[in-house]
Amino acid sequence: MGPIRSTLRTIRLTIKSGLPKTLFGRALMIIVMPLILLQIVSAWVFYDRHWDTVTWRLSASVAGDIANTIDQLRRTPDARDEIFQSVRQNMELDITLLQGEILPNQETEISSQLDRLLAQAMNERVRRPFIIDSSSFRKQLILQIQLKDAVLNVVVPGSRLFSSTTYIFILWMVGTSLVLFAVASIFMRNQVRPIRRLARAVESFGKGREPEQDFKAEGALEVRQAANAFNLMSERIRRQIRQRTDMLSGVSHDLRTPLTRMKLQLAMLGDSPETQELSVNVSEMEKMIQDYLTFARGEGGEKSIECDLSEVVKDLAATWQASGIALDCHAEGKIVTWLKPNAFRRCIDNLIANASRYGSQVWLQAGKRGNAIEILVDDNGPGIPEQEREDAFRPFYRLDRSRNPSTGGTGLGLSISRDVARTHGGEILLETSPHGGLRARVRLPI
The missing domain is CATH 3.30.565.10 (Histidine kinase-like ATPase, C-terminal domain)
Structure with missing residues (x-):
């Protein structure tokens, strides 16, 4: 259990050290993290469902056109040029017939999801040996199909196999995320601003400075409650300090009055060793009283x-x-x-x-x-x-x-x-x- 607890504690400390330190950052993280998770789930659903479905339909369409062209060539071989011209115009397929050619005896290398779906469609509809070259599939894709005594070379434009909805979806997803993030940032900044103002006021008051006299409670209900509680607390403290200062001023006056009378009486008694000793004692008493009052008064109302x-x-x-x-x-x-x-x-x-x-x-x-x-x-x-x-x-x-x-x-x-x-x-x-x-x-x- 010891190593496991140590590992868990290390992971917990690592996560804690990576978290934002400010309330603004943590609130944004709370908003953004679900948004990121939503985008990840949406992307997975899109690629797992929509992308496969669209790509399969496009691949099946191309394979069906090729199968139809091969069938026409089989029925009317003399009209080959007319068939190729019609396919080029109506199906956007550039087809040439390589007489006497034979495809190499090797399996088609499947390197992408598009290759896999297109190969599946060709096997279902054309049912002939073929080779797929999708090295530049966004621009064009080349298919070579083995016929009886020739090889049919088909150049398929990328627009027939590649759907732009992928980019549209990603741009829409990123764009909405940025807009939501900006709105959330503005909203959270407005919510955090009263807390920062309250923190500055508390810090200023703790350093002996007077807080803003027009300090106004703003923001959420809890923030306003905290601000109102601070205003009441600071007012009670200032009132207590004023009362203490006023009381000590009266005590200082009451204590100095008899000391002043004693000093005056000593001065009237004349200069003698006894009066000098009493005068020293009175001065010491006056200094002690002054020190006591200074300590009790604190900073007063300065x-x-x-x-x-x-x-x-x-x-x-x-x-x-x-x-x-x-x-x-x-x-x-x-x-x-x-x-x-x-x-x-x-x-x-x-x-x-x-x-x-x-x-x-x-x-x-x-x-x-x-x-x-x-x-x-x-x-x-x-x-x-x-x-x-x-x-x-x-x-x-x-x-x-x-x-x-x-x-x-x-x-x-x-x-x-x-x-x-x-x-x-x-x-x-x-x-x-x-x-x-x-x-x-x-x-x-x-």
Whole structure:
């Protein structure tokens, strides 16, 4: 059973790999395959029935005319020229009599269906030895019949043995097939177009871009149902994001108000070691609250716009270089894509901050790789153990267990960066850097 299953699996995979990948191609195949099978069956019926019948009748007609001519020559041998002239005019047979000739003693070679049917007709009607030369049957066919003391040479025009209905049938069959194929292609293209529009809208929405506002459900009932379900889903998601953003804006205001009062009261107390320590704690609390709200807010209501990613990366690198960070930036030409600029800056900014915190040198690269855009952030720090790299993306997860903000932050930087990357339809991967530290690879679809 093992070899049989393996063979069946190979056949199944071969058939599957040969099938069209698109819905349009598969639908056309469903329409065309029965059409091809119908044409094959029709051709078989035609050649097995019609072609044999027509060819037999034509062959029998020629054999009957030859038998009639031989009978006339036997009854009135003196009127040979008149008989040949009448046959040439009325039966389109060019006949000559070769006196004293004898056919070679060999069987007629049957090389085609026409030869077989014509030989059968000659045996039934003429009943004399004969030779068939059908080497150029479409133009003419030569028959030699052995008489008593001569050989009757008959040149039969191809039109008397070859029917043009074969070509007419084939042309009609191919022509109707092409017309049906064209009609089916147009119909299926119109049916597939709404599905493609829906796929583009879903892809755009998945990359954080707003779908077409005038997106209209079209096509078959099932396609319209899917489009309506997508419209309802996208509207619910946008409404949820708006509600979350509005709620967090209110929370941000409520939390900042007491912090502002505390900072004002500390400023009024004067400059002392106690107030300085409290001021540092309040600043740290403010930063932590800001990070928490940023993570909870996500991308918020920012719209995607088409912009040059290289310029965004270079501008961000210049800001860090101006702050004294050793950063080497390289962007490969102009990279135009759809981005939420502020969210994307926050994503790369967090990665650079993480790299600069643990390494003395940071490398930033951006370029196109196949059908994606890659941004690489490398450092020469200690890196992250491979078994902890996925955990590093968890909210509030810190490699520094002391939770000291000066050494490890709040543990939300990588979480925010991955959230932003996924909002753009991309992903972030952590790898070992060729410089010895950590490499953060951001991949965005083009």
